[in-house]
Amino acid sequence: MRFRIEFVIGFLLSFATLHAEKISLVGATVINPADGKVLPNATVVINGDKIERVAMGRQDAATLGKQIECVGKFILPGYIDTHVHFFQSADLFTRPDGADLNSVRPYKDEVAWIKSHIDDVFARYIRCGITSVVDVGGPMWNFDVRKKANATAKAPRVAVAGPLISSVSREKLDLGDPPIVKIETREQAREFVRKLAEQRPDLVKIWYIVDKDHPVDSFRAIARTTIEESHAHKIRVAVHATELETARAGVEEGADVLVHSVIDKPVDEAFVKLLKDRHVILCPTLVVFERYGRTFSHQLNLTPEEQAWGNPEVIASLDVTK
Known part of the structure; x- marks a missing residue:
């Protein structure tokens, strides 16, 4: 049976x-x-x-x-989803900075759909046994999502960060309340953390993106200032850093959480020791990058549970052959 x-x-x-x-x-x-x-x-x-x-x-x-x-x-105790973004639906249209499909579905329509389906998202979390959720960065309306969750019986407990303090900009996501804000000076970092602190965030999030135009050290002082100011307000700091040296820099500067695993090279013993000595939480997000690849190569195989419990509109959008 x-x-x-x-x-x-x-x-x-x-x-x-x-x-x-x-x-x-x-x-x-x-x-x-x-x-x-x-x-x-x-x-x-x-x-x-x-x-x-x-x-x-x-x-x-x-x-x-x-x-x-x-x-x-x-x-059994409720599960905790430690890395979500309420401003993203998980459909194909939710990150025009990565795959710009505005010609198929305007991003403003995507965001409107997301906002209108927040209660549905809450209910699906509970249905899956997830009773606590951590949103690690999004627009200022993230704080409205937390307030709504607190007033909704059929909703998980929600912890949120506000807009990501970033080394790069993402203009295609900016509809007037950007989820990602480029910070260029240490003073800007202090001012933005103080602005976020007024909303009593559960976390402050740093988006530590590096490339040939943005090497690790170019943003390190801003990351340090962001962490210092956040800790002064008794707010923990989460860092998106997917390269080993970026992650190492973030932890050395005082990060409390790494929201992804390192993906550019194997970690070394010194890095592991650093995480343990600093009591840093690492959220591995084991399948997030893999799922991008599977989706766009027509190899996405959702489990029966994902098919049954996911939003059918979101799932339908993932068939890139249509």
């Missing part, structure tokens, strides 16, 4: 908090990734916004409050 896995804790915790009542999930199999234990026929007692206890076997019904039958289901 095939059991359908349900991820219910995040939603029910939100429900219980709103209604301040005790709820018990009865009869499920509980999986605890922290210690590796699997508890069959378990009861999870939620009191307000806290998990009061998890126990196996028969429980005293008088202590359980409202009971929800969960036999045949699995309960």
Whole structure:
């Protein structure tokens, strides 16, 4: 018999908090990734916004409050998606700076569609068992997305950064509220961080892009100033740096998070030690670059789950043969 896995804790915790009542999930199999234990026929007692206890076997019904039958289901902590951008839909039209398809779908229409489907995105996260999401950079309306999520029961917890502090510009993404802002001086960096701090961001994001016209050291002082000013406001800093030396520079200057793996060469032991010594979080984004290649080479093979749970309009756009 095939059991359908349900991820219910995040939603029910939100429900219980709103209604301040005790709820018990009865009869499920509980999986605890922290210690590796699997508890069959378990009861999870939620009191307000806290998990009061998890126990196996028969429980005293008088202590359980409202009971929800969960036999045949699995309960585990909600997943965390640590690298998303709400201003991007994942369809073919969402990054005209990389693939300009304005002649097919104007970018302003793409952004309007994205804004009108935020609730749908929230619901799909919950459906997939993702109860926390980190948006690592986008337009200033990112902060409206966080506010909306906080006011929506069927939504994940959302942490956001504002516009990316960048070594390069991306004019094709600028509709008046740019997601990427080129910063050219240390004073500009300080002023922009102070502007972001007014919105109480969860992170400040640096887009550390290097090429022949923008070598690593040309932006390093601005990165340092951005990190210093952010830390002065008690805000952590995430850095996009996909080259080994750029990533090394970002961490040496005080970055708290690297939002991608290094892709230009194998990392060395000194870099690994640097990350460990500085307690830096690295989000590997293992498939993001691969999926670009697969999409444009007609080799994108979505899993049955992706087909079932992804937005059908977005998925349809990925067929580049049409």
